[in-house]
Amino acid sequence: MAQPLTDEERVLLETPDEEIHEKYKPLSFDTKRFKERITIGEPWQQLIQTHLYLDHTISLMIADALYKPSAINTGRMGFVQKLQLVEGMGLLRDDVISAIRVVNGLRNSIAHDLNFEISETDVRNVVNAIPKFLREIMKAEKGRPKGPLSFVEALTVLTHLIHRRCREGLAGVV
Template sequence: MAKRIAGKITVEMGVTTVDLHVGALDCASHGPRCGEAGERTFRDSRAPTRYDLSGTQAQALDTVSQSMSDPAIEKKMREIIAGTPFSEREVSSDQGFESEYPPLTPEEVEFLAIPDEELRKRAKVFSFNVKQFCDCLQVADEWQTLIYAHLYFDHIISQMLSEGLAKPDALNLSRMGFFQKLQLVWAVGLLPEELVPPIEALNNLRNKMVHNIDFKLTDRNTAEFVSRVPPRVKKIQERNRAADEWFKRFADALRDLLVHIEIIRQQHVYNRLCERKGAIDMKDIMRESDLLLQRLDARDGREPDSGT
């Protein structure tokens, strides 16, 4: 069965025609001349090159080794050949058959070719300036530290919801209160349950400060927040603070929890990229399966299933 691994194999009369997609490079044929246009498309003025890969897998790989001058394309050819069962080559031409599943778009083919490591790299982008936040913790007074931290937590939770919900605009997140967003991000499974209590404690401190002009942060009222941050999240700096350095312990816990939640957000982004890649691959598998069944029916002289 023809299988696309960032590329395509079709068979006509025992000769395999290969169309390759190497990264963003769409290889319509393989020849000595390669141009790079605005769409990064490989072009050759000649007709597409055909390689006789109708023998055994070992013979096909040997043909590729002798014919290919571009190591990147040779590598991709080998991947495609290795993923194509040779027993089905005599029935792997799509000519004359139509599938209810559309072929992959160029954008989908390009996305499917992205290595998982590159997807992880794309996901590892912070939604805020970490250095700026840490600097704020170093120089701000107690009142400013609490307000700044609350704003940063609000930002990350809002970001999680806008990225993770199918229809975030339906909720009008900008008009939702902090506590509502916290409950929602927990309810939809984007935030672990163990991280909700410390954020609730932080929100309570913030509300007391903005509604009571006499409120002050103390060792006692900040200790509730610090104690609710899971031990595995708090780093060694917090545990090494002196007994009278309660505010620094508070700032350490704020930093550690915020960064931890941001890493969780990045992991969600990576998971969604992988899910998209898997959905594209499944779409292609369904199309290939549909076409293969049609080819097998045609070879055996059976009429296509009408679906009744």
């Protein structure tokens, strides 16, 4: 069951990308560049790009949350270990962690099978893994056509939530 959004989460998700980017320019990835990269290429390329951004952001999230971040070298940790650490520290909601796991599983399929193609079922699995509150936020975007999220929209809204959570350093779980 989806957990309701807190006031802090609502404010964070309603803040324009430009405002967050400007506020955290030295610390954050370029959201404009992310959008450019995520909308080009084949679905497997879009997924790999997303995974790279998720890995980067999760590493930053861990460093921000630790009292002594230099004690843990996240560069030597695998993605699954980083995600387990984030989960163990309670930095992300369970439904968000689950969605990231689906993305990671698909990325692993691509990495271990050079002929792997993302199917319509894979796309549906990713879209359905996105927590309902995130799907609703994306569906409410101005000018967005009616209907289910696209693959790119699902990957984008997941990555943006985690990026914003990391950069805002909000107390509580997003």
